[in-house]
Amino acid sequence: MKQISGNKLLVKALKEEGVEYIFGYPGACTIDISDELYKQDDITVILPRHEQALVHAADAYARTTGKVGVCLVTSGPGATNLVTGLATANYDSVPLVCFTGQVARHLIGNDAFQEVDIVGITRSITKYGVTVRNREDLGRIIKEAFYIARTGRPGPVLIDLPKDVMAELGSPEYPKNVNIRGYKPNTSVHIGQLKRALKTLAKAKKPLFLAGGGINISRANDVFLEIVEKTGVPVVTTVMGRGAIPTNHPLFIGNLGMHGAYAANMAVSNCDVLFSIGTRFNDRITGKLHEFAPHAQIIHIDIDTASISRNIHVDIPIVADAREALTKASEYVENYTSQKWLNEISGWKQEHPLAMRPNDRLSPVDIINEINQQFDEAIIVTDVGQHQMLVSQYAQITPGKQLIMSGGLGTMGYGFPGGVGAKIGNPDKPVIVISGDGGMQMNIQEFATAVLEELPLILCVFNNEYLGMVRQWQKLFYGKRYSMTNLRSGALSRRTNGEEYPEYTPDFVKLAESYGAKGIRVFNKTEVAAAFEEAKKNTKVPTLIEFVIDPEEMVYPMIKPGGTLEDLIMDC
């Protein structure tokens, strides 16, 4: 059999894995791979303008298509620029395979130009990482990487490719099968344990489902909805789990957690059985651990054993893929409706409905409501901060809609490149990016990618001239000392002791236009609907809509960090 180079085998492997898009940025150590990609037409290369944006784009592509996102970057700084994106994907269980260039083997360890130990750097933020030291291992390692990334609890895998290994000739074979003795993810559900869980649920007087991101990842939404409707048990979701059942469903209460709905948090505090699926009980949802769901027996389905009984004690653990477990459960469930319990919940809903204070000025909720009305089908990608929490509260996620964000790591700068990746994976769906003015500037260079790839993204910038979420904490807990959060501050404001501030910079509309995108600025409620209508007309270029909003806008309700429901701040 004719021998081929490692570079050729890599491209062959990508084709066999069905990779359609690769998000890449070139460099000296990967130039031979770029060359091989040039010679073929099956895989399209997308060239974001920064490696961080590249990995976020691949991440959003993976989240919105269910496929593995693939990245290719060079050694040294190309590799280190992946770090934030790998951690983001690791936290939110996103399947990625990232190829990093590496200097030739004889140079490793010599502090060669653009040499870093990227496997060492990323060891704790990847599911698996390895340097290919021998040409004959290359095919097997790539095969394993794709398998590890997408199975079990999905996650990012990094493969470091020394330049000389890739140049070496070797077998053209790409293996068909994987056998990793230390990695045998178990997806199937233990029936006995599942029956025990359902028995407990049946006996409950105040049963509650807690749905996490795992339901969305395993695409278990349909079967979960079926179970919810059969049982009549109400549902709260985490931010990542939003959309697990349609948010307009009568049994959906709301999100729980730090910025969760009052009724959702009350339901958790008062339920007697909490049937949770695909969540790791992050501190942002539990608040003070001892007082989380104090009356409840807790059932927990999760693919990751290490997520069970880590933060809170679980009474009935079930290690399984959410969809497999729920599909099995759907055969056994019955109607457990407790009208008294549902009435109690609707009482809380009426007592403190989720609402923003009335504002004559343009309010974030006006914008989100308009999106809810105008789009039956859409992928909404948020950045991180106040707007993210507001979207998680108010965005209606119904079938045909998907909400993605950096939930675990909370990575500012995720939104825009995330939109790029989502749109590439879903060319026929509207993709709406919602970002703050801070996060937008963290990957603003992606205008070039979006324009050149002809991606008609709708980019909503909620501009309050502040890093709003930190400002919110400063307002509530730091005596309104707005240190480091005013995005107009600088030399002039220091010189004048805060008397004078320059105009906001950048001018987002002009900036968009300079890239060849469209820009619209909106000041009033009355202009919101028209702005979206206008944006929809641009089918070849992205449209940025800058919404100039009130800097005083806050996200309520809010539970104090580390607090309990009793520390709930409704408004002030």
Add this chain to the structure above:
Amino acid sequence: MADKGMKKRWISLYVENQVGVLSKISGLFSGKCYNLDSLTVGTTEDPTVSRMTIATVSDDETFEQIKKQLNRMVEVIKVIDFTNTFVRMKEILYIKVFNCSSEDKVELFQIAETFKARVIDYGKDSLLLEFVQTATKNDAVVKLIKEEFGRIEVVRGGSVGIESISMMER
């Protein structure tokens, strides 16, 4: 930290004999603030497999979490909890004692005999002892010799353990 069942525990770990695995395992302990009392590693009868013996001081919940975190690592083949199983466990300890007088040497020979140690090297005014016993006994020996003698030098291997056939010792 809550003192819920804080105690010393042991894990025997089968891992892939690959570059970076030791770093990954030890990185887990440092990254997640788990105590790592000792860690030994060596290859097994199968050269592609290494076996580690890990000692940690932790409470019940943390220890459960440690085992789960180890188990989910791709490079980890098998995690065995040695805390409550029948095992044989030993540690090698070298103690070099300097500035010994003749009386000191006599005493050190007596200590060696008492603790079933060996005097393996000998100089004009120094002596090298080798102990192969449980880590707990080694703790005691180090304490004793440190108290009795002036300048000493200690190196320890960390416990290695294997399931016993019929007897237990740790």
